[in-house]
Amino acid sequence: MDTPRDALSQGFEKARQGLQQVAQSSDLPNFDSTGTRALEAWFLGPKAENADELERFIVEAIRDQAFWRRNFHPSDPTHITGEMKRSPEYLEAMDSLTEGYQSLLAFLKKSVPFFSPRYQGHMNWDLTIPGILGYFAAMLYNPNNVAFEGSTATTILEILVGDDLCQMLGYTIPDREAIDRGAIRPWGHITCDGTVANIEALWSARNLKFYPLALQAALQADPALAAGKSIVITLPTGASRPLIELDTWELLNLQADDILALPTRLTAESQISRDTITASLAQYSLQSLGLQEFSRRFLSQIDKSPVFLVPGTKHYSFPKAAAVLGIGAANAIDVPVDKDARLNMAALKDILERCLLEKIPVYTVVGVVGSTEESAIDPIKDILALRAEFRQRGLEFTVHGDAAWGGYHISVMRDDFDMPEPLASLVAAPPPAVPLKHYVIEQFQALGGVDSITVDPHKSGYIPYPAGALCYRNSAMRDLVTFSAPVVFHGDAEPTVGIYGIEGSKPGAAAAAVYLSHRVIRPSKSGYGKIIGEALFSCKKLYARLLCMARPEDPFVVVPVSRLPAEVDGADLAAQIQFIRDRIVGKTNQEIINDRDAMKLLAEIGPDQNILAYAFNFKNASGQINTDLAQTNRLNKALYDRLSINPGDDIYGYDLIVSTTDLNAAQYGATFITDYKHRLGVGKSAGDSITVLRSVVMDPWVTETTKGSFLDILEHEFRKAVTAALAEIMPTQTGRD
Numbered sequence: 001m002d003t004p005r006d007a008l009s010q011g012f013e014k015a016r017q018g019l020q021q022v023a024q025s026s027d028l029p030n031f032d033s034t035g036t037r038a039l040e041a042w043f044l045g046p047k048a049e050n051a052d053e054l055e056r057f058i059v060e061a062i063r064d065q066a067f068w069r070r071n072f073h074p075s076d077p078t079h080i081t082g083e084m085k086r087s088p089e090y091l092e093a094m095d096s097l098t099e100g101y102q103s104l105l106a107f108l109k110k111s112v113p114f115f116s117p118r119y120q121g122h123m124n125w126d127l128t129i130p131g132i133l134g135y136f137a138a139m140l141y142n143p144n145n146v147a148f149e150g151s152t153a154t155t156i157l158e159i160l161v162g163d164d165l166c167q168m169l170g171y172t173i174p175d176r177e178a179i180d181r182g183a184i185r186p187w188g189h190i191t192c193d194g195t196v197a198n199i200e201a202l203w204s205a206r207n208l209k210f211y212p213l214a215l216q217a218a219l220q221a222d223p224a225l226a227a228g229k230s231i232v233i234t235l236p237t238g239a240s241r242p243l244i245e246l247d248t249w250e251l252l253n254l255q256a257d258d259i260l261a262l263p264t265r266l267t268a269e270s271q272i273s274r275d276t277i278t279a280s281l282a283q284y285s286l287q288s289l290g291l292q293e294f295s296r297r298f299l300s301q302i303d304k305s306p307v308f309l310v311p312g313t314k315h316y317s318f319p320k321a322a323a324v325l326g327i328g329a330a331n332a333i334d335v336p337v338d339k340d341a342r343l344n345m346a347a348l349k350d351i352l353e354r355c356l357l358e359k360i361p362v363y364t365v366v367g368v369v370g371s372t373e374e375s376a377i378d379p380i381k382d383i384l385a386l387r388a389e390f391r392q393r394g395l396e397f398t399v400h401g402d403a404a405w406g407g408y409h410i411s412v413m414r415d416d417f418d419m420p421e422p423l424a425s426l427v428a429a430p431p432p433a434v435p436l437k438h439y440v441i442e443q444f445q446a447l448g449g450v451d452s453i454t455v456d457p458h459k460s461g462y463i464p465y466p467a468g469a470l471c472y473r474n475s476a477m478r479d480l481v482t483f484s485a486p487v488v489f490h491g492d493a494e495p496t497v498g499i500y501g502i503e504g505s506k507p508g509a510a511a512a513a514v515y516l517s518h519r520v521i522r523p524s525k526s527g528y529g530k531i532i533g534e535a536l537f538s539c540k541k542l543y544a545r546l547l548c549m550a551r552p553e554d555p556f557v558v559v560p561v562s563r564l565p566a567e568v569d570g571a572d573l574a575a576q577i578q579f580i581r582d583r584i585v586g587k588t589n590q591e592i593i594n595d596r597d598a599m600k601l602l603a604e605i606g607p608d609q610n611i612l613a614y615a616f617n618f619k620n621a622s623g624q625i626n627t628d629l630a631q632t633n634r635l636n637k638a639l640y641d642r643l644s645i646n647p648g649d650d651i652y653g654y655d656l657i658v659s660t661t662d663l664n665a666a667q668y669g670a671t672f673i674t675d676y677k678h679r680l681g682v683g684k685s686a687g688d689s690i691t692v693l694r695s696v697v698m699d700p701w702v703t704e705t706t707k708g709s710f711l712d713i714l715e716h717e718f719r720k721a722v723t724a725a726l727a728e729i730m731p732t733q734t735g736r737d
């Protein structure tokens with residue numbers, strides 16, 4: 001019978017052979033000795049300074065496409081003749097195209113000016129030139145990475161890029177011999193975005209949780225698996241028991257690697273083929289039966305719905321994932337965050353204790369590595385340590401790192417790998433890269449221990465949409481979300497990768513964009529680490545500027561969400577602010593670099609990464625700070641109104657653009673909201689939703705330009721806007737400042 005599964009397997013085999021051939025040829029693309037170090041060569045630039053270069057490369061892609069077409073069976077007929085090109089219909093069509101194109105180009109001017117230093121809003125800045133070129137050149141070939149057949153070049157690029165992202169994030173790729181001996185191999189692929197990557201991560205975690213239940217049933221009932229009936233498995237507590245003897249709760253609390261090894265072990269120990277296992281499991285798996293039938297058969301002893309835990313700062317993709325996967329958004333449990341908007345470990349522990357006590361299965365605990373609103377990094381190291389503790393007590397779950405925003409930031413601390421020695425003469429005095437906070441370094445060092453990681457090349461990779469990615473620590477995780485029999489994965493002869501995910505057709509151009517960008521700009525200190533390190537420097541300088549912006553005579557104050565180290569340690573806060581005022585604000589980059597103490601403090605201040613959240617408050621007529629949260633929110637909404645683009649407007653009229661968000665107690669928890677309200681001066685006021693302004697600072701060049709620090713202009717624009725907003729909400733305040 002030619003079921004879709006059989007058809008897939010056949011396509012698979014062919015793809016595998018094709019790939020083996022390509023792998024043997026010498027012109028296989030790679031990342032060896034290719035990185036470069038000049039930031040100024042990587043972007044088009046705020047004034048399109050690299051326009052000539054970009055144009056030359058783009059024209060080359062078109063010319064090269066033309067050569068390619070002409071050389072493919074050169075004697076095949078041409079179709080579009082000179083005569084046709086002179087026909088009235090042709091000329092009319094071209095006129096219409098010209099007109100339509102020009103009006104589209106004009107309309108596109110209503111777009112957001114992400115490239116400008118005046119844009120300090122969402123997660124967007126300039127794109128890397130290699131990213132643009134990789135996308136453009138590959139787009140002309142229109143490859144579809146859903147299957148190798150439609151992407152004979154770009155599927156290979158996706159595999160390369162998947163490995164590169166895994167290595168960047170801290171997953172080690174063992175050599176082939178080690179893999180043959182059973183070492184765990186990571187695997188990553190390109191998704192359309194971080195949302196889909198997060199959904200896939202939970203999809204695989206959900207299927208992993210239920211896999212042992214299905215396998216136990218199959219072992220018990222299916223004669224085809226009889227030989228494997230006595231297979232034993234190690235429990236998280238260390239004991240070994242036959243799988244068929246475990247009760248439901250034990251089956252729901254096995255370690256990922258032990259579960260994922262089962263199919264291979266059944267083949268090795270009991271000579272049951274992978275196809276037989278896949279066919280048998282299809283009669284019992286959640287994937288086939290659906291939640292209702294699966295629960296009826298296997299979960300009757302579990303009264304509480306399984307859950308996954310996410311910090312209150314979670315991205316919207318998690319409730320979506322819960323809904324799509326039938327988990328239920330109510331079972332995506334918010335863990336409150338601490339005063340720094342990081343997942344609160346004590347609260348997590350309490351929730352896990354309850355899960356253990358009440359036998360609530362836990363799919364996954366999510367740690368966010370760079371939250372969307374404030375770039376807070378959750379304590380990944382402590383989450384992993386806590387899991388080890390609960391594992392001993394019989395509660396097991398996977399840990400997912402949502403590094404959609406913050407994954408590339410690890411390159412700031414990653415030593416250059418496969419890069420040539422630096423050139424002696426570099427581009428003149430680039431802005432300095434700032435080191436990461438000690439806390440952040442610790443979390444990045446632990447990141448390789450999580451089971452899956454989402455990372456978005458189209459965010460901190462400065463690569464065109466759509467390019468998200470999901471990386472698994474153990475490549476066998478991907479087999480849980482496909483309908484075809486797993487293949488043994490060595491990494492260099494991998495069949496089509498498009499079957500391991502939610503998406504169908506997907507642009508091979510996206511993989512080419514990530515590939516070329518990573519080839520020119522390596523995800524290590526001298527490559528992405530340099531862009532992001534300099535962007536962090538910009539962000540921290542802007543943070544310091546906002547922190548110190550309000551003078552005693554100003555009718556407003558500015559309160560960043562990020563607390564100062566002195567606030568965290570209970571040290572002398574006023575002295576620290578004075579230090580920042582004297583040694584950072586208003587100092588040139590070079591002066592700061594030469595000042596060891598200033599650099600040291602700079603590394604530790606501001607957000608964990610480069611997203612600033614901050615709010616203004618105002619002083620009333622007697623000079624007292626307003627104590628009513630509703631009024632504070634009104635001011636910040638009025639400010640946002642002035643600093644955001646209205647639909648249909650001509651964007652040339654905007655002098656500064658930021659974004660906004662509301663931080664709520666329902667998600668963030670009382671600790672964070674109470675503390676921030678207190679710092680804003682509205683601690684006694686009712687209300688638990690705080691409107692903040694938000695600036696994602698991705699621009700590495702904003703601190704120093706040929707015309708001085710652009711931060712002066714940004715401060716000037718903030719002053720202009722706050723004066724106008726105050727006049728609007730409090731007419732009596734006009735005339736001050």
Ligand SMILES: *Cc1c(COP(=O)(O)O)cnc(C)c1O
Binds near residue numbers: 370
């Ligand atoms: C942006 C983001 C996502 C979702 O990514 P998209 O590419 O926008 O779908 C998920 N998690 C975090 C933390 C994000 O910042």
